[in-house]
Amino acid sequence: MLIITRKKGESFMIGDDIEITVSKIEDGSVKIGIIAPKDISILRKELYKDVEEENKHAMDNIDLNLLKNIKKTK
Amino acid sequence: MIFESKIHGDIQYEEKDIITFNKGLLGFDNLKKFFLVDLVEMEPFKLLHSLENHDIGMIVISPYDFFKDYEIKLNDSTVKNLDIKSENEVKVINTVTLNSDPKKITTNLQGPIIINNSNSLGQQIIVDNLKYQIRQPLVKE
Numbered sequence: 001m002l003i004i005t006r007k008k009g010e011s012f013m014i015g016d017d018i019e020i021t022v023s024k025i026e027d028g029s030v031k032i033g034i035i036a037p038k039d040i041s042i043l044r045k046e047l048y049k050d051v052e053e054e055n056k057h058a059m060d061n062i063d064l065n066l067l068k069n070i071k072k073t074k
Numbered sequence: 075m076i077f078e079s080k081i082h083g084d085i086q087y088e089e090k091d092i093i094t095f096n097k098g099l100l101g102f103d104n105l106k107k108f109f110l111v112d113l114v115e116m117e118p119f120k121l122l123h124s125l126e127n128h129d130i131g132m133i134v135i136s137p138y139d140f141f142k143d144y145e146i147k148l149n150d151s152t153v154k155n156l157d158i159k160s161e162n163e164v165k166v167i168n169t170v171t172l173n174s175d176p177k178k179i180t181t182n183l184q185g186p187i188i189i190n191n192s193n194s195l196g197q198q199i200i201v202d203n204l205k206y207q208i209r210q211p212l213v214k215e
Contacts, residue, residue, distance in 0.1 A: 039150035043200055051185035051200055052101030054208050058132040058169040058182070062081050066172045067116045067133065070179055070213055 077109075080129045082121055085111055092125060093189055093196045096155070100185065100198050105130065108196070110167075119170065122187070133170040135181060140212055146186060146201050155197055156190040165189040171209065180209040 011021040017037050024031035034042055077085045091109040098105050107125035118139040123131035137144040168181045183206035189196040
């Protein structure tokens with residue numbers, strides 16, 4: 001992993017067309033500005049982790065009988 | 075062809091039923107081939123079964139059977155990856171997480187699976203929309 005130090009207002013580039021700027025530093029949080037091409041998806045990592053976790057849960061203990069219950073309640 | 079599933083017994087499938095996920099599912103990069111199985115008498119639920127692992131499958135739904143207003147926007151990279159030329163080709167499904175309490179059965183509206191029916195390519199995407207939840211109960215209280 002590359003670690004670089006930036007001050008408020010400073011930027012760095014990833015490749016030719018992704019620019020990351022540190023816009024605000026406050027109380028242990030950093031506000032970051034990102035300029036990137038439209039086809040690059042930018043998501044908080046927690047969201048990835050959550051969806052990965054949920055995929056695991058969805059693969060666990062598949063008991064098709066449980067679906068019958070949901071029909072009855074409808 | 076017959077696939078021996080540990081979840082649903084022997085399942086008949088054809089080559090054309092195979093959906094290829096070039097990137098795998100999130101957290102499961104190694105699982106690239108799945109097929110969709112109709113669950114008789116359990117409609118509208120279906121089973122998305124791994125072709126590469128006899129134990130792995132997920133219950134899925136069409137979101138529109140439960141959430142009529144569900145709406146997602148595909149970004150350019152998804153359209154490109156799946157080679158989508160028209161919205162008519164697109165199928166959306168969402169995974170279901172089972173629970174012995176029906177009220178706790180949920181579906182993942184934030185991580186839908188997009189399938190291009192024309193070329194059988196699939197990809198799981200993440201929807202960054204606070205309206206939709208990863209664990210959305212299927213049954214209303």
